Amino acid sequence: MKLYLDPGHGGTDPGATGNGLQEKDVVLDIALRIRDLLIGNYENVSVHMSRTGDTTKSLAQRTNEANLLGADYFLSIHCNAFNGSADGYEDFIHSNLLDSSQTAVYRDILHAEIIKLNGLRNRGKKKANFHVLRESSMPAMLTENGFIDHSGNAALMKQNAWKQQVAEGHVNGLARAFNLQEINGGTGQLYKVIAGSFKSKANADDRVSFLNSKGIQSFVEQVTISGETWYRVQAGAFTNRTNAENHLQVVRNTGIDAFIIVQ
Template identity: 70%
Template sequence: MKLYLDPGHGGSDSGATGNGLLEKDINLDIALRIRSLLINNYENVDVQMSRSSDLTKSLSQRTNEANAWGADYYLSIHCNAFNGSARGYEDYIHSSLSDSSTTAIYQDIIHEEVTKVNQLRNRGQKKANFHVLRESYMPALLTENGFIDNPQDAALMSDAAWRQDVAQGHVNGLARAFNLQRKEDGTGTLYKVIAGSFQTRDNAEERVAYLQSHGIESFIITITISGQLWYRVQAGAFSNRDNAENRLQEVQAAGITDAFIVTETTANHAPENDAGYSIMGQTYLSPELMNLFVKDVNNDAIELGIHYLTIGEAYGIRGDIAFAQAMHETDYLRFTGVVQPEQNNYCGLGATGPDNPGASFETPEEGVLAHIQHLYAYASTEPLPDEYPLVDPRFDLVTRGSAPAWTDLNGKWAVPGDNYGQSILDLYVRMIDFSTQQLNNVKQNISW
């Protein structure tokens, strides 16, 4: 199935506005989540987006692109606005179509699935003469996911977990309408390129500096073998063995003869059953790659990667997945929910609604520390390490060790949050894919 996925508006066209939100941002976020869910979970799905960033594109450009590509379906994602009092979800097909048309049947299915999960008033299935419905050659649907100028609907829109649920509802409808087949569960592998192991951090830092002087991104992770602490220099983590082999060759060509590849088996499409996706564990991605990932969406984002690596390492927490959780909670550090940037609260600690935006911390580092400590409370029954003071105000409210895996946070960190952990892991997969692309770009630009 070839899906043309169209996040409405963008660039100089913000779309509707209200309650501190821009329609173009909400549309894009939901659409990106739809694309990720489809590509990661279903066979034989090809998705082309009208835009995957904040750019301006005319309606004609969108429909011409979809028609030239030969899409099987056109899905346009929007939010609504009226007078501040209107609320709810509605969707549209073209006004010329009968209720028994294929397009109308698809609308029936997708409408049913979206309204199951979106917590919005159901305003019904409608028809209109919108450009994208009229000029697209293939069946087309435009969804209006709440009223951005209504405080109740906007409060939902500002919640990343809600946007994930809405995306999942669209995907569930597409899967039913087009009889999409889920990818089979199985085992996958992450391939980590280790460019040296050392008993002292100073030696490891020298290796990192040497690799960086040769244009190779790397960072330090720790591992305990037979009671001995080792400092490993990691030069990439890849889901594809060939990419890892290519990186290994680059490292070896730089004169590092003791480099090697280690593998970690992970559950493919069922990470909650795999120790590789436990909250405790090593960090794969470098601070630089974490920062690049968020800046690809929000160029004004502050750089938190180093804090998630170093503090995560001190507590034995997967710092890169914790970083993904922070991006999920803060909408890529754009803070479109009730928590504000000056709070330095990157995981929504204590935030329960507009009247209670949660805890505040003095510095970004302290905010990351509180986040990691809260994860540690859920994942471990051990006492807190002594390296940092306790700054998490809700540490003692957690049932210690009650959530050793990310999906165990469902219904605990977020309520109801049925897919909360899965949403974090889905974003983390996007981080891995983005990082692989960035590292491949570095490879292409290196001349020996």
């Protein structure tokens, strides 16, 4: 499954604001967690993000990228705002779509899984003529994860544990909707391609950025070795040793001295 994951707003566009928060920051945090959960736990998943930092990108750039990528799904992550009085979670598909459409079927699954974990009032499943829903050539969904100007919702947005729960809800929905298989099926050996281990998280983040620029998905995993904290860059995980070795060579071709660990 090829996912185009779109944290809304960014750069010069902060999105909604309230309670000391900016939408662009909250949704980027959630989206990065979604990415890491997907590529760290499921087989045959690739995730392309519209942004991985605080950068400006137009709506047209986002949908054009997704269409050129040939993504299977477009998922846009947002927060809401409405004079401080509204609260809860809602999501959207395009207004022209029937409730029996494939997009609606996917949305029904994701909605159910997200609501299980986010602890927010369920405002329902809705439709709108948003650009990212209209101009994307694949099934698309936009989620509104609470109201940033509502004191109770904003208090949750400040909690890493809540943002992780929201991410897990999205990932559980994607796993159900696209029949994703967990890495290793929970048994046997797992071959992880490691593209570096660092004492500094900033250095590990730089390695991830470099790999992403080469089209290689990776993420930072914090591990404890002999009582010391290390930040390990994982660039793939496989149940098949040959597949792991093939990917290892792809990573090494970028000039990185990567290696495989078996778990």
